């Protein structure tokens with residue numbers, strides 16, 4: 055290798071830098087945290103999908119994952135805990151030209167914000183929801199979440215979680231989401247493709263990303279970052295179109311990944327326009 | 343070599359040669375790129391960056407197939423690959 | 434198809450007049466959730482918004498309703514929600530988000546008696562302190578209190594105008610009685626209605642600082658999709674809108690946030706004086722209770738008592754200077770409000786012991802009678 059090549063290898067910028075608020079990098083995520091990978095996949099998907107990035111918005115709730123909105127160089131909104139989806143709903147309905155992507159955590163979207171999730175899915179609001187499921191509340195120091203596996207240890211389940219976690223794709227499917235997929239951060243390429251498909255789906259799309267939280271979840275469950283990714287490799291089963299009832303997160307049994315729902319149906323604004331706007335009336339005004 | 347290295351990406355990718363670029367100061371040393379590169383191109387370097395992590399270094403430059411997997415899994419936007427010829431065309 | 438401004442003479446309830454005021458102000462988005470006695474505002478908006486190219490959505494709860502109107506406003510639409518006590522409580526966290534992100538929006542609270550489910554169908558004015566301090570942390574808020582269906586029409590327009598001008602949520606603090614009573618409402622011609630639009634971002638997109646003070650301390654606003662690629666957060670932030678977790682950043686942000694209201698109170702505060710020039714005793718009231726106040730002043734004058742009224746139209750920010758000025762020249766004051774003493778505490782604070790101040794209050798469910806007011810003035814002040 056020549057000296058010149060060696061110099062080039064020590065780069066200072068990255069192909070995604072145009073989508074990053076580089077002045078805010080390094081981000082707050084811990085070494086080995088899966089959020090960065092999920093976020094990166096999301097940015098690549100946005101870029102490759104060819105959507106108009108000037109009209110693309112990221113909305114996050116609160117949590118480590120919820121910091122996503124703070125690093126993307128797009129119009130980006132970091133809202134309140136659990137409320138990214140209703141905020142995004144208002145945004146999309148007020149200006150249907152916007153592509154609205156919600157990037158947030160499992161606690162945010164499914165515990166405090168669970169009600170909003172099911173209603174947005176039912177309405178088929180044309181937004182894409184990317185959920186980083188790290189099986190716990192990372193930001194607050196690793197408490198049990200609605201996604202913590204049975205018997206897993208967290209600061210609030212010191213002897214193991216007595217409860218059972220949500221099967222998120224099943225929930226999304228049952229609530230009416232028109233696109234549902236699950237991948238892990240190890241499957242970053244499939245994940246990127248799934249987010250691209252989700253962006254293309256004209257309705258409510260949900261992508262679950264299983265991700266390591268080495269600092270708060272991994273540490274208490276004897277998983278180093280690489281162990282979690284090896285678990286994702288060894289114990290995952292890729293099965294597109296698997297029935298949503300088969301999708302519990304049970305690492306003993308194996309966890310199914312893939313695209314499970316891809317059934318476009320009229321989205322909320324199409325249905326509103328058709329039902330509520332009588333023919334003679336003017337077109338929907340896009341807010342100035 | 344672990345079994346999983348084979349199915350991950352290798353066969354979908356056109357075999358071209360790549361040159362890996364590392365933004366050492368962004369690296370937090372998680373080792374994902376090193377562990378999951380299908381061609382074992384990378385290894386931890388001995389040096390520390392300013393944050394105190396060991397960034398990866400290129401161990402086998404000629405083996406990189408430009409699959410971009412390191413680029414996509416890196417949580418820190420710290421590594422990427424570029425096709426070798428392209429690199430020569432626009433340095 | 435009906436236009437946004439329903440010019441003409443109508444009989445409508447306060448709730449309907451409120452909805453019509455919103456449409457006349459240019460509201461294009463309403464996120465609702467039903468609750469007595471505010472439901473009719475949402476129902477009217479559900480009918481009317483699609484007619485004029487706007488959007489109504491019934492959200493899954495009031496938390497979502499509040500979040501949705503902030504999102505809609507960030508996307509550029511003038512937006513509103515309406516509720517009553519229980520829903521108002523649920524909106525509080527996101528009301529704070531609207532304050533800190535400086536997102537214009539209007540929240541209508543048609544008050545009923547509380548606490549909790551209380552008297553769902555009967556009026557009160559018991560949420561006035563919640564309106565002032567209901568969300569956590571320090572902040573300033575604008576809250577207006579209409580005394581008739583006609584006034585709620587105009588004040589809703591004013592509320593949108595102030596929200597846009599100061600980039601802040603504005604509250605309409607009405608009550609069940611005003612909300613449900615039908616009165617004559619005259620809606621002027623569209624061109625006679627003054628509407629205000631937010632000052633939009635302009636200039637180089639790469640140099641735009643989304644939270645740098647503009648005129649009146651209010652930053653020009655970029656909507657989502659305008660190409661400015663702004664970041665908006667509920668965290669303490671700097672002029673770029675980026676999280677800044679320092680005491681200095683908190684100080685600078687709060688100084689401007691609170692200052693843009695405090696430094697412009699002359700423009701924001703509205704009140705009305707009724708026979709105060711020669712008054713010995715002043716009634717301080719607002720909203721539906723001001724109707725009690727008017728009747729009490731007239732009755733008292735008929736009996737030869739020199740009573741006048743200061744009617745607060747904007748309850749928050751509080752008309753402190755006016756009250757201090759009155760306190761310097763009268764013999765006593767009474768606060769008339771349907772609660773057990775909320776705005777009254779502010780009156781006492783401003784009067785600061787210069788003259789005696791008494792509350793004529795009630796825990797809700799009924800109006801206060803003018804007689805009670807007169808009796809109180811007589812007994813307490815010995816006239």
Ligand SMILES: Cc1ncc(C[n+]2csc(CCOP(=O)(O)OP(=O)(O)O)c2C)c(N)n1
Pocket residue numbers: 116117118119120135158159160161162163186188190191192193194199
């Ligand atoms: C209303 C409210 N309740 C609680 C919190 C504290 N809180 C902040 S983040 C968080 C959990 C976030 O968990 P998750 O969404 O899974 O994100 P992660 O940090 O794991 O990425 C909680 C409970 C809050 N900010 N707001």
Ligand code: SF4
Pocket residue numbers: 082083084086087088089118119188192193266267268269270271
């Ligand atoms: S606490 Fe967990 S989720 Fe949060 S940044 Fe650290 S590793 Fe990631």
Ligand code: SF4
Pocket residue numbers: 360362378379380381382383384405406407408409410411412413423
């Ligand atoms: S692009 Fe990265 S992951 Fe792929 S072969 Fe080259 S070094 Fe390995």
Ligand code: SF4
Pocket residue numbers: 368369370371372373374375376397398415416417418419420421
């Ligand atoms: S994946 Fe990124 S952060 Fe991790 S070791 Fe490689 S370059 Fe460093």
Ligand SMILES: [Mg+2]
Pocket residue numbers: 117159160161186187188189190191192199
């Ligand atoms: Mg989490």
